[in-house]
Amino acid sequence: MNRAIQDFFTSLDRIWMKLTWTYRPKSEREAGDAIVRNLLLHWFPAKTSRRSLSWSYSFWLGTISAALFLLLCVTGGILMFLYVPSVERAYGSVKDLEYVISFGWFLRGSHRMAAHLMVAVVFFHMVRVFLTGAYKNGAVPGANRPVNWIIGVLLLLATLLLSFTGYLLPWDQLAYWAVTVGTNIARAAPVIGESVRFVLLGGNEIAQNTLLRFYVLHCFLLPTVVLFLFSYHMWRVRKDGGLAVVDQESFEQKKEEIPPVKSKTYTLLGIAGGTSVHVRATAVAEDADAEFSSPHLLRRILVVSLLTITVVSIFTVLFRAPLEAPANPSVTPNPAKAPWYFLWLQELVADTTIQIGSFTISGSLVGGILVPGLLVLLLALWPYFDRSPVNAVGVWFHRERRKQNAVFIVVCAVILLLTFVGTYMRGPYWNFYWPWERWPELPVKF
Amino acid sequence: MAERFPEGVTFLDDKKLYLFKEGKTFHSISAVCTHLGCTAKYVALNRPERVVLGGVVKEFTYEFHCPCHGSKFYGDGTNFAGPAPRPLPWYKLELSPDDGQLVVNTSREVEQNTRLTV
Numbered sequence: 001m002n003r004a005i006q007d008f009f010t011s012l013d014r015i016w017m018k019l020t021w022t023y024r025p026k027s028e029r030e031a032g033d034a035i036v037r038n039l040l041l042h043w044f045p046a047k048t049s050r051r052s053l054s055w056s057y058s059f060w061l062g063t064i065s066a067a068l069f070l071l072l073c074v075t076g077g078i079l080m081f082l083y084v085p086s087v088e089r090a091y092g093s094v095k096d097l098e099y100v101i102s103f104g105w106f107l108r109g110s111h112r113m114a115a116h117l118m119v120a121v122v123f124f125h126m127v128r129v130f131l132t133g134a135y136k137n138g139a140v141p142g143a144n145r146p147v148n149w150i151i152g153v154l155l156l157l158a159t160l161l162l163s164f165t166g167y168l169l170p171w172d173q174l175a176y177w178a179v180t181v182g183t184n185i186a187r188a189a190p191v192i193g194e195s196v197r198f199v200l201l202g203g204n205e206i207a208q209n210t211l212l213r214f215y216v217l218h219c220f221l222l223p224t225v226v227l228f229l230f231s232y233h234m235w236r237v238r239k240d241g242g243l244a245v246v247d248q249e250s251f252e253q254k255k256e257e258i259p260p261v262k263s264k265t266y267t268l269l270g271i272a273g274g275t276s277v278h279v280r281a282t283a284v285a286e287d288a289d290a291e292f293s294s295p296h297l298l299r300r301i302l303v304v305s306l307l308t309i310t311v312v313s314i315f316t317v318l319f320r321a322p323l324e325a326p327a328n329p330s331v332t333p334n335p336a337k338a339p340w341y342f343l344w345l346q347e348l349v350a351d352t353t354i355q356i357g358s359f360t361i362s363g364s365l366v367g368g369i370l371v372p373g374l375l376v377l378l379l380a381l382w383p384y385f386d387r388s389p390v391n392a393v394g395v396w397f398h399r400e401r402r403k404q405n406a407v408f409i410v411v412c413a414v415i416l417l418l419t420f421v422g423t424y425m426r427g428p429y430w431n432f433y434w435p436w437e438r439w440p441e442l443p444v445k446f
Numbered sequence: 447m448a449e450r451f452p453e454g455v456t457f458l459d460d461k462k463l464y465l466f467k468e469g470k471t472f473h474s475i476s477a478v479c480t481h482l483g484c485t486a487k488y489v490a491l492n493r494p495e496r497v498v499l500g501g502v503v504k505e506f507t508y509e510f511h512c513p514c515h516g517s518k519f520y521g522d523g524t525n526f527a528g529p530a531p532r533p534l535p536w537y538k539l540e541l542s543p544d545d546g547q548l549v550v551n552t553s554r555e556v557e558q559n560t561r562l563t564v
Contacts, residue, residue, distance in 0.1 A: 177484060177514065180482070180483045180484060181482045181483065181484065181514060184482040184483045185482065329462075330457075330459030330460065330462055330477075330485060331459070331485060332484040332485040332487075332512075332513045332514060333513065334487065334513035335513050335514075336484060336513050336514045346514075346515065349481075349482065349515060349529060350514075350515035350516055350528065350529050351529070352529070353481070353528075353529035353530070353531055360531040360532070361531070362481060362529065362530075362531040363481065363515070363529035363531075364481060364482050364529075367529075368482075428513065429487075429511045429512070429513055429516050429518075430512075430513065430514065430515050430516030430528070431516060
């Protein structure tokens with residue numbers, strides 16, 4: 001009897017331990033394994049080189065993007081309790097957020113501000129990686145940085161799609177006409193255009209189905225895609241030997257002819273039997289130029305995240321989120337402008353209708369699909385065209401990469417210029433006005 | 447009823463088209479820009495303009511301008527500036543045989559200058 005009670009309590013204790021996961025590793029090896037098996041801890045090496053911790057090499061733009069994404073998930077999750085994805089009630093629920101719910105304006109405003117900043121920061125992260133040649137493979141065997149660059153391009157596209165699907169949700173004039181223009185650009189695609197538009201709209205007209213589709217895309221599908229791509233992106237950084245700047249250290253050490261570091265071998269978590277993954281925590285001798293990731297790396301990540309949240313909060317208070325008139329399917333606002341990050345595309349579709357004899361190719365195909373499509377394709381595949389020597393990896397403006405850096409900067413500058421023109425130099429009927437010119441007062445008949 | 451429309455132009459907002467009445471004749475032009483589907487606005491001109499279109503001199507007192515990407519159309523729907531690749535279509539107008547109401551068939555485009563006289 002006594003024994004039975006004892007057994008009962010032992011098993012209760014076991015269940016309690018399983019539920020609360022009070023982890024007590026029995027050996028160093030077990031503790032190490034636990035870190036290797038943990039996805040979150042797997043992202044970071046035990047030690048991080050001082051150079052990759054530097055503020056001025058990476059500007060921590062990737063970390064800021066991740067912090068913004070986290071902030072967007074948190075604020076977005078709360079917004080989902082308050083927003084109603086119905087054509088009749090969407091606008092009203094956003095208006096309630098703005099004027100009725102306590103700090104609703106701050107919640108919506110910080111979600112919007114974080115989204116704007118994320119587009120900008122992800123873009124600059126890409127610029128940084130390009131200009132430092134950080135998509136090139138360096139000293140680590142088995143590195144595949146070009147693939148991680150492609151993942152990064154996909155993440156940039158996902159960020160833009162998240163922004164697009166997000167600003168449709170208030171169902172105001174901006175939203176309605178953005179859907180109209182956006183889905184008509186999709187329609188301009190040859191052969192599949194009509195069906196793509198039908199799938200996006202959930203019919204032939206913009207209606208309840210459309211809103212629900214964009215809602216699910218925005219709140220579930222796209223964030224899931226970003227989460228998976230982001231996890232892989234981080235894991236890949238680790239597999240490729242850390243930030244590209246670390247490879248420079250390794251080149252310098254090779255010159256000093258220090259024998260190569262013995263790599264550690266872990267089994268692939270029992271997934272792929274027989275095969276093992278070589279994890280080289282760093283490509284360099286560990287103790288010379290490295291610090292323990294905990295606390296040095298973690299502390300910096302925390303500082304960057306807190307600074308990000310601070311900046312978002314300040315901007316949210318300074319720039320209140322706009323809400324246009326409710327969606328009116330018959331009247332387009334004049335001018336009807338997309339958010340700033342799409343204005344270069346709006347400028348492109350407005351300028352690229354080509355006339356060859358009596359044959360016309362609409363700007364919606366040229367500027368809406370062909371030009372951006374080609375740009376993205378070229379961008380994604382660029383690492384495979386880059387023939388610069390291996391020592392150009394992880395260096396800002398390396399001399400061997402001068403030409404391609406110049407071309408890249410020019411393309412970025414043109415995009416930024418078109419964005420500027422679209423933002424400040426286009427008035428009613430998309431007419432050109434200088435930024436200091438006043439737009440004319442137009443009579444409104446219809 | 448056809449005669450209940452005012453003289454000149456009327457914007458039918460649920461159909462997104464402009465209906466013109468000149469005495470006893472009617473015609474209708476789509477307001478949906480042929481570029482990316484925004485609603486082109488009716489813009490009255492300060493002074494009438496004369497344009498040669500297809501060898502014929504035409505006079506217009508209004509144009510259609512699109513707010514989204516700056517496409518411009520003459521009074522008969524012909525595109526002349528901006529990215530629009532095609533003219534604004536004209537729609538078939540009929541009188542309902544049952545009660546004489548004016549019917550616009552937005553699924554049937556007609557040649558420019560096709561007018562209905564009642």
